[in-house]
Amino acid sequence: MRRLKSPLPKNSALHKFAVQAAFYAAVILLWQGLSSSGFLPGRLIPSPHNILGTLHRLSGQGSFWAAIRSSLYRIAVGYSISVTVGLFLGFFLTRVKFLENTLSSLFLGMQAFPSICWVPLALLWFGVNDAAVIFVVVFGSMFAISVATNQAIxxxxxxxxxxxxxxxxxxWHLYAGVIFPAAIPQIIYGLKLGWSYAWRTLIGSEIIVAGFGLGRLFNEGQKANDVAQIFAVNVIVMVVSLLVDFGIFGKIEKEVRHRWGLEVAR
Amino acid sequence: MTFQKGSSELVLSGVQKAFPTRHGELNALKDISFDVREGEFVCLVGPSGCGKSTLLNLIAGLEKQDSGSILLDGKPVNGPGPDRVVVFQEGALFPWMTVEQNIDFGLKVKKIAAAERRALTERYLKMIHLENFAHSYIHELSGGMRQRVAIARGLALEPRILLMDEPFNALDTQTRDLLVEELRAIWSKIGNTVLFVTHNVREAVYLADRVVLLSFRPGRVREIFKIDLPRPRDPDHPHLEEVVRGIVQQLHEEVEKSVAEEFRAP
Structure with missing residues (x-):
């Protein structure tokens, strides 16, 4: 007897999406159930309903949107500088053997260095302002991009x-026509890595340097003993991460892998 | 019928090349001297490890000989250039470019005007019967199609000599036979100079005006066979069979040396 075909073929994107959506819906429902039944202490872990309510309340405040805007502004500026300088350094090192031999180990070290450690220095150098946070973001992500670019080439x-x-x-023909395009898939991987470093660094330093962007919302939540607000801001941070990772890098990577013929035929 | 080919175009005399290894110097090529005349199809055969590919790299200018001279039209070869294009075993096509762009790349480097580039690309695409695949990416093509594109990419540059480094090795037998036949047809039409490296003697005899047999390490010219068979040749003709047998016999002696070498303790 032949089996009936499922309306959604097993490997289709829609099928995968449906499975994921169902899974997360179940998790949230379970969470809500545990909260409502009093099993989870609401003072420490808010219910999904509570988090949604807080998000709704925050979205009515101008300061909430201003915080998101200012965080996005700093990540945009910081990440752009980081990409520009990182790509240039990574490329430049491949051209100058002496620098490659000496600096690449330093860059590797810098990539592994906890970027939050730049905060005290940045505050002393720049004062409590945008420049300090942007500096930390650049130094937190630039090296990952240059190391990846260097290795890609x-x-x-x-x-x-x-x-x-x-x-x-x-x-020019060799670099622009062959070396750079051949390195693109790995360079994109570096840009993606750099992005995730930049985003983490931004939120981390905003929390330390109180009064800035999304970090300020975290601090307010903590001071007011409002766990729902902290969870709500977490949701915002996660949504931005996912949007950039899947929405932007995911699309670019897919396009490049397809065009470069890197997809393994199934 | 004898072949009235032009004057010597490529002249090798006393070419030597050694490589440093862990066990001392490895003499790859020793005292290689032969010439290739204008419009001639010369095949280079020999056991694996005889330095066929090294010799081709020297002629291409990708490596430098230790001593001896390689002259193209009387001028010493100095670095790679589009007058000696190589068709590699793996095609070496650029996956981020379409078929058309791959052929166009070298023409652009050569600073040929756009209209003429278009005409050349079209002409050679037609010659390899892939005009319908001009806008396909390389990973969308079969192995045989890829090698045809690689040949077109080389021919479009109208090199003084087309160097082919075992270009059909990665293909299955049927595709290989097809491509050998196609190469023969193209060559009989445009009559360009070709130096073709292969370890397939039958292929060499079918295609070549002369076959140069290299000995096992160090590679020397063991013998040069003039293939005086009328064209078009019948691959199953008893006379061709006889010539093949003669060369294969000598080749086997060299292969046995290489096998003996491999079984000797290091």
Whole structure:
């Protein structure tokens, strides 16, 4: 006997989405049930309903939107600087062997360095302002991008270079036409890594440097003993992460993997 | 019928190349001397490890010989250039470019005007019967189609000599036969100079005006066979069979040396 085909083929994106949505809906329902029954202490862990209510309340306040705007402004400026400088440094190192031999270990170290450690220095150098936070964001994410760019360029298959050179390519044609595009998939991975470093660093330093953006909302929640507000801001942070990761990088990665033929045929 | 080919175009004399290894110097090529005349199809055969590919790299200018000279039209080869394009075993096509863009790349490097580039691309796409795949990406093509594009990419640059480094090795037998036939047809039409590295003697005899047999390490010219068979050739003709047998016999002696070497303790 033949089985009836499910309306959603097992591997389709829609099928995966439906499974995920059902899973998270179940988790939230369970959570709500545990909260309503009094099993979870509402003072420490708010119910989903409570969090939603807080989000609704916050969204009516101008200061809430101003906080989101100012955090997004700082991440935009910080990440842009980080991408520009990081790409340049990563690329520049491959051109100057001496610097590559000396600086790449330093950059690797910097990448692993906890970026929050830049906060005290930034406050002393710049004072309590946007510049300090942006500085920390740049230093927290730039090195990851330059290390990935540097490695991406070094990992370009030699065969591509050989082929390009026998066709007479050097200088601009070699870099813009072959080396850079060949490195793109790995560079994008570096940009994505840099983004997640930048975002974490931003929120971390905003919490330390009280009174800034989303960090301020966290601090207010803590002072007012309002766990629902802390959870609500967590939701905002997570939504931004997911939007950028899946919405932007996910799309770019998919496009590049397809175009570069990196997808494994199933 | 004898082949009235033009004057010597590529002249190798006393070419030597050694590589440093953990067990001392490895003599890859020793005292290689032969020439390739204008419009001639020369095949280079030999056991694996005889330095066929190294020799091709030297002619392409991707590596430098230790001593001896390689002259193209009387001028010493100095670095890679579009007058000696290589078709590699793995194609080495750029996956981020379409078929058309791959062919166009070298033409752009050569600073050919756009209209002429378009004409050349079209002409060579037609020659390899892939005009309907101009806008396909490389991963959308079969192995045989890819090698055809690689050949077109090389031919479009109208090099003085087309260097082919075991270009059909990664293909299945049927596709390989097809491509050998296609290459023969193209060559009979445009009559360009070709140096073709292969370990398939039958293929070499079917295609070549002359077959250069290299010995096992260090690679020397063991013998040069002039293939005086009328064209078009019948691959199953008893005379061709006889020539093949003659070369294979000598090749086997070299292969046995290479096997003996492999079984010797390091």
């Amino acid at each position: 070094r990992n370009v298959p030699p065969l591509y270079l050989k082929a390009a050179r026998t066709m007479g390519a050097k200088g």
